[in-house]
Amino acid sequence: MIAGSLILSGRGSSARILNGVCLLLILAALLALMGADIEVYRVDPWQELSRIGRGLVQPAWHDLPGLAQALGQTIAFALLAVALAAPLGLLLAMAFRWLPVRLLCAAVRSVHELFWGLIFMQLYGLGATTGLLAILVPFTGVFAKVFAEIFEQQAAEPSRTLPPGTGGLKRHLYTLIPQSWPALVSYTRYRFECALRSSAILGFIGLPTLGFHLETAFRQGQYPEAGALLWAFLLLIAGIRLWLRPRLVPLYLLAACWLLPETVGFSNGGYLWRFISQDIWPAALLEGDWAALQAWYGDMFSEQVWPGLVQTLLLTQIALVLTGFVILLIYPFASRALAGPVLRWPGRFVLLVLRSTPEMVLAYVFLLLFGPSGLPAVLALALHNGGLIAFLVANGSDAEFKSPIRRPDDPTGLKRYAYIETPRRFPALLALLFYRWEVILRESAIMGILGIATLGFYIDSAFEEIRYDRAFLLILVTALLNMVVDSLSRRLRRLARTDRACRY
Amino acid sequence: MSDGKRGPALFSLSAQSLSYGRTRVLDSISLSIRRGERVALLGPSGAGKSTLLNLLYGQQAASTALQPQGGGIVDLLSVYQNIFIGALDRVGNLPALWNLLRPLPSHRRDITELTRRLGLEEQLWQSADRLSGGQRQRVAIGRALYRRQPIFLGDEPVSSVDPLQADALLKHLLAEHETAVVSLHNRQQALDHFDRILVLREGRICCDCAAAELSAAALDQFYQQDGTPEAGEPAPESDGWVIRTS
Amino acid sequence: MPILRRFLALGLLLPALAQAETFVFTAIPDEDESRLQERFGKVADYLGEQLGVEVQYIPVKSYAAAITAFRNNQVQLAWFGGLSGVQARRLVPGSEALAQGYEDQFFKTYFIAHQSAGVDASDTLSDALRGKTFTFGSKGSTSGRLMPEFYLRERFQAAPEDIFSRVGFSGDHSRTIAQVQSGAYQIGAVNFSVWESELEQGKVDPQKVSVIWTTPTYPDYQWTIRGDVDERFGEGFKDQVRQSLLEMKDPDLLASFPRQSFVPASNDDYGPIEDTARAIGLLDE
Structure with missing residues (x-):
């Protein structure tokens, strides 16, 4: 909402509004980077990674x-x-x-x-x-x-x-x-x-x-x-x-x-x-013990809900912006207009691998490479979602390939990327990114193996410990957070006028 | 039919203005249209004709058959279904649902008859996206006729069909509706079929007279640009660009 | 009528038809979870022969899922870990521990460390552990979570998050070993039997990772059965099940768990586990 008023002041040019929205997201991510749990550990991953690599090259059928x-x-x-x-x-x-x-x-x-x-x-x-x-x-x-x-x-x-x-x-x-x-x-x-x-x-x-x-x-x-x-x-x-x-x-x-x-x-x-x-209500509530109930909620908020919320938001924000960069970086390799009719296939294959490999698998590989922190989570989320959106963006570019909007005298290569394709794709790209925001938020929750206590980590723990009262409260908080992000992203999308651009 | 001047006022506007953002589209329009009148709306594009029609539609929506520009054709539906839309207020939800699967017999009969008159019987079960511009316009006319209302409001309803057909269609539309307000760009059609002519320009009514009092040449003057009042200049040149052969 | 049942499952809110009395069990082995259906299908066949009823195995993914299935009477018999057995018996009054593996009478957990962590093997948990990165196994595991956490808290008088710079849950003993071996985590807690079998298979590089401490012994995996099986399958059914389990001698069947044999067990054997779980806040009250 603050974002809204800031951007509205620079009204007039759609490009300026888009830039403003992007700038805000990037600033927020930079701020998040300071607070997030990101650290690189010295590791010795090659034995395990080579086993993974061998498994992929020589699958057992x-x-x-x-x-x-x-x-x-x-x-x-x-x-x-x-x-x-x-x-x-x-x-x-x-x-x-x-x-x-x-x-x-x-x-x-x-x-x-x-x-x-x-x-x-x-x-x-x-x-x-x-x-x-x-x-x-x-x-x-x-x-x-x-x-x-x-x-x-x-x-x-x-x-x-x-x-x-x-x-x-x-x-x-x-x-x-x-x-x-x-x-x-x-x-x-x-x-x-x-x-x-x-x-x-x-x-x-x-x-x-x-x-x-x-x-x-x-x-x-x-x-x-x-x-x-x-x-x-x-x-x-x-x-x-x-x-x-x-x-x-x-x-x-x-x-x-x-x-x-x-x-x-x-x-x-x-x-x-x-x-x-x-099952889903704390015992204190069922027994009508209000003091105990208050203590239960107090503990839950200070020990799980609040820290989980903060970690989840920080990781999500960084992953979101990184996803944007991943898209801009890889979509051209899968687009017919930019990579050519033949060379786009390797690019398409990479996108297929990225969007079809579960984030958990990607996160595990990055965990081996960088050690346990938010970094593997962010990388896994950005690559998986980036691969997915880049695929849709490249499809958008290919759909235009034969349409009359294409001119024979358009530039090629990097110039085409910078002057034709990216500006045309950008509103759709941003819209898709906003749609995925919710998804990234939900997914950032399943990163317990990394020792990052996001909301999902606590939800998973609650189910593991057969404490459905905790699980219910945490899921409720996650759902509310999702709704807030959803409505925020809808506002930003309206502001950036990307509504009509794409729908996924 | 009836002598229009005696009927009660169906539409009336007094000093009505309308703006989109900073652009003034209608500028203090005062107007009254009685039952039984046939009014043609003329004027250069951007003069506010469509806006005025919308305004009028709001006043008598329940008894009006509206044909907006483009006709509001739904591409994926067949000609039959597109015309049937005009009758949606006469059928319940379930028959409407059923009609998408199997046409209701009585409507099928009526609409087949209607398309025969419109020259569309060959295309009755074709989806609308396969039709030519003229055919689509006739489908839109079909929908308006199938509304079976006493008032017709049309926004350039015959702009995409050839002049002969246009005359026949206009005649038919006017015969089927007691009152009509139709925007046109063909001045001769306005003179031939309507009894009252309104000319709009820059959101104002600059002429409102009986058709009998006007001629094509007189009407042309209203289309002249402000800065080119030279009398005697041939009309077509002011309408757009003309290729000159020196 | 499998087709009918499948269509009924499509009726969504329809519960599955209560079938003609099929005795259903589940089991999560502590290592090698591949081809579960095939391996435990054989165990089901064995039990079916012994008990004279139709016996079915359903695979589950986590202790929590096993407990849920047991609680909802989707399964009547389960091979639980120490902690999950306690949780399940709390939720289903009348249920009973029938038998445990021979090895489960004196189970233990190894703390393992990557050589770069510079922690040497000793008789106590070394102070050098402070500030290192550490991974448990699965959150609901007795040997991978409950007991190591208990001994960490006892030794350091602090929660794991306050002892180590980072605490992860690898989800599995094999993965704990892989993660410590690759240096992703410096320290890990692992089920001793999984460690020894991986060592034997040559999956562990002793140059990189080694055992630095061993917990005292505690009881772990056990068979737990619902209290209402006699009502449903006939008087004496429970004893029949216990007998069949104790008499399971085929090494091929036992290898699925993997245990050398089953010995009698009772709910009381798991008192210490329950107390431990309560002490570290995994159980309420």
């Missing part, structure tokens, strides 16, 4: 049936979750004018899929229901928000010719949805790739997807197995366009139902009620 099953279940969860979340999100997007709907959506998407997974695991055990809901719930929130934004960007004219008093449903059915259909479909397709990643990651907490085996193999140093899993996942993501044919989707959905893991029998009569009426 000996358990092909197991691999196929894990891949199948990864796809099954992602496909079914998106197939349910997209229509639900569409319905909610139609009612997005309503504040309660907006708040609901913001709340559900502000909790990381992994945490949703941990929550639903308390209710539904380790089964298909847990996995589906863990993706479905936050994705519905994201779909609702983005679909509503897409609706907002449609031309108002068709709506104006509607008979006055035409209800919201009919208005959406006959104008907004058909008008925005290509955008809705393309966003859903992109989101499916995200769902594949989420589905894989859910294996980290025990669902039978790729992440289950990847985490085990990686954690226990079985790098050839880890290598095979990682390559399989890369191929899966790289080939989405080849294997995900619209006509085949119904077939895939049926197959996905078939592939879902069987839920091992447990009757869950009172678990939901026990969870919401007892």
Whole structure:
């Protein structure tokens, strides 16, 4: 909000506003750098790194049936979750004018899929229901928000010719949805790739997807197995366009139902009620002991919430700005106009690797290189998210490649990068970065191996210690923080007028 | 039809002004339009015609068929669905939903008939993005007609069709609506089909008279630039640039 | 009817059908978690033969997940660590420790150090540890977290965060060794049996990393069963399970845990663990 008033004073030129926003973000990151826990230790990583490298070069493909099953279940969860979340999100997007709907959506998407997974695991055990809901719930929130934004960007004219008093449903059915259909479909397709990643990651907490085996193999140093899993996942993501044919989707959905893991029998009569009426509240509250309750909250705030909040924000801010630099640095290598029709493929491959490798894996490699501190976390987050956004930015550049806006006398090489591509891409780039801000915030939370006590570290500890009261409070704080960042980024985006530029 | 001057006032503006930011688009407009009148709005682009039409629409939205510039065509829907939009207030939510899957028989009959008159029956099930500019405009006219309202407000409704067709379409539109206010850029069409002509210039009404009192030449004068009052200069030259052959 | 059940799982809020009595167990071994389904499937087959009911194994990723599944009766029998067993039995009144591994009667934790840390092996935790970087194993582990933290607090009268310049949780014993060996952390706490098996396999370079202190012994892994199994599977079922576990002699099956044999255990054996957990604030009250 302070940012807002500062920037508004320099009104007039869009470029100046954009620059102002960027400058502010960079300044904030520099400030964060002073407070953040970043240190480089002298390490001796080469033995371990060479084992990782050998594992990647010589992956062990000996358990092909197991691999196929894990891949199948990864796809099954992602496909079914998106197939349910997209229509639900569409319905909610139609009612997005309503504040309660907006708040609901913001709340559900502000909790990381992994945490949703941990929550639903308390209710539904380790089964298909847990996995589906863990993706479905936050994705519905994201779909609702983005679909509503897409609706907002449609031309108002068709709506104006509607008979006055035409209800919201009919208005959406006959104008907004058909008008925005290509955008809705393309966003859903992109989101499916995200769902594949989420589905894989859910294996980290025990669902039978790729992440289950990847985490085990990686954690226990079985790098050839880890290598095979990682390559399989890369191929899966790289080939989405080849294997995900619209006509085949119904077939895939049926197959996905078939592939879902069987839920091992447990009757869950009172678990939901026990969870919401007892587990998530501190004992002092249930006993009505107010003094103890106050002490409990006091301890939680001073020992976990506050320090966790500070570390999370500092890391997020640095990672955000670093992500921006990573994008600017690597997107040209994947763009047709800049790298050329052939040379862009190695660049595209690097981006694929960066966005498909779970941050945990990247963080571990950097931990080996630099020792335990915020640095590996920041690097892992920046590279992973930078790879993702750079991919979208490069796609934007390629989409323009054949359009009339391109002139034969445009400059080439570095000049083209500086004068044509980057200025054209920049608003979209910034918009994507703002969207990812929330994501980076959520992800910075899962860096316990680095000994950095972010909010997510404490949440993970609370689940590990079966202290759902603590987990609930911490998740609530994280969700609120996410909502604040979300609304702040929306303001900045409006200010920078990047709304129309892109939507991911 | 009826003698317009006797009907009650449907639209009335008194000293109405409107600005976007610092730009004044309408400058103290006073105007009254009665039931049964057919009004043509003329004036150079940027004179405020569209804004004035919007203002009028706000006064009688419930009984008006509106055709904005561009027509508000939804690209992915077929011609049939695009025209059906005009009837959305006459069907409930569920029939509207159903109609997207399978056209409702009665509407299908009516709209097929309508497209026959508009020369679009071949394109009835084509999506609108495959149509030419003239065809899209006829779809928009179809939607307005299918609104089945007594008032028609059109913003250059026939600008993309050839003159012969334009005459026929205008005739049809005027026959189907009791009252009409239509902006045009073709002055002859205004003289041929309307009984009252309003000329806007820089947000002001600079002429408001019965069509019978005006001629094409007289109208041309309103399009002359301020700085070039030379009488006798051929009209087309002031309209844009002309390639001269020396 | 697996298809039907799968579709019902899609009905989301529908609970899974309570199946015809299948006895379900879970286990997290302290090393080598690969091919769990295959290895423990054999254990399930063995138990099924012995008990005369359908026995199923489900793999889980963490002690917390195992406890949740046990609490919600998704599994009725679990191979828990010392601490997770205590937590699980607190949450499910009536549940009981049945048997422990032979090695678990006198389990211990090694503190290991990278040679560059300059900490030598000794009989006590050396003062030289102060200010170093340190990693535990997984947060819920007895040998990788609970006991080492207890002895650190006892020796230094301070929380680990105040003794070391940085405290991490590697998540796994093998990774603790890898991280200390690579110098990412200078000191680590590791389950002795994992250390010895990795040493044997040649994964440890003694030039780089060595044991600097060994904790006193404590009880660790054990089989815990829910109290209501007799009701569900018939009178005497619990004793039958205990018997089957104690009689498991096939080295192939035992290697999955890995333990040389199982010996009887009781809830009381884990009293010291519970007290320790309470002392360092991992359990309330």
